[in-house]
Amino acid sequence: MTETTTLIRTLPDDAARAGSVAWTIDDGTNAESIRRLALFAAETGTRMTIFPVGSYPGWTEHAELFAPLVESGQIQVGNHTWSHTELTTLTDEQIVDELERNEAHFVGLWGVSTKPYFRPPNGPRDERTDAAAASAGWTRQVMWSGLLAEGPAKGAQELLASVDTEFAPGAVVIGHVNYEAMQEVLPDVLARLTAAGLASVTIRDAFGA
Numbered sequence: 001m002t003e004t005t006t007l008i009r010t011l012p013d014d015a016a017r018a019g020s021v022a023w024t025i026d027d028g029t030n031a032e033s034i035r036r037l038a039l040f041a042a043e044t045g046t047r048m049t050i051f052p053v054g055s056y057p058g059w060t061e062h063a064e065l066f067a068p069l070v071e072s073g074q075i076q077v078g079n080h081t082w083s084h085t086e087l088t089t090l091t092d093e094q095i096v097d098e099l100e101r102n103e104a105h106f107v108g109l110w111g112v113s114t115k116p117y118f119r120p121p122n123g124p125r126d127e128r129t130d131a132a133a134a135s136a137g138w139t140r141q142v143m144w145s146g147l148l149a150e151g152p153a154k155g156a157q158e159l160l161a162s163v164d165t166e167f168a169p170g171a172v173v174i175g176h177v178n179y180e181a182m183q184e185v186l187p188d189v190l191a192r193l194t195a196a197g198l199a200s201v202t203i204r205d206a207f208g209a
């Protein structure tokens with residue numbers, strides 16, 4: 001029997017009506033941004049889903065800060081593969097290996113499985129990659145409806161302006177812990193969400209299981 005794959009781009013209608021959004025955080029090439037994210041989450045109780053890449057050392061370096069947040073479910077961990085290679089360039093076996101290696105790494109750090117949620121690096125996927133991931137237990141792919149403005153040449157003001165355009169009720173929005181700007185604006189992003197009547201939930205909060 002073939003496992004079926006669900007593609008998630010927004011939260012369910014009831015969550016949207018309640019003003020819920022999913023603030024998600026990907027990758028982790030900047031270790032200081034990872035550390036600041038953990039401090040921010042602990043201080044504010046913000047519910048988020050992270051898609052960490054295990055080969056980036058910042059997650060291991062700051063793993064202890066996340067442990068209680070992951071254990072309580074305030075921070076959900078989804079799989080984003082071990083080395084952030086686009087799935088459509090990999091064989092079925094390599095796809096499973098990338099997911100399983102990343103899973104083993106974060107289960108080792110925090111004791112909680114990422115299954116069945118994952119996000120394909122940079123987005124590329126097709127029926128073959130869906131089937132390969134599903135065969136190993138990752139049947140829910142968390143795509144997105146919005147993307148914060150970030151990059152090596154982008155600063156805090158651009159990032160914050162994008163909060164207002166990307167977050168709407170039910171939105172699934174991606175930020176990254178790859179650039180310095182995110183370190184500074186975490187409290188301001190939360191303030192803007194609150195002012196707009198929005199509250200972040202985890203993907204599990206909204207979809208269960």
Ligand SMILES: [Zn+2]
Nearest residue numbers: 026027121122
């Ligand atoms: Zn990514």
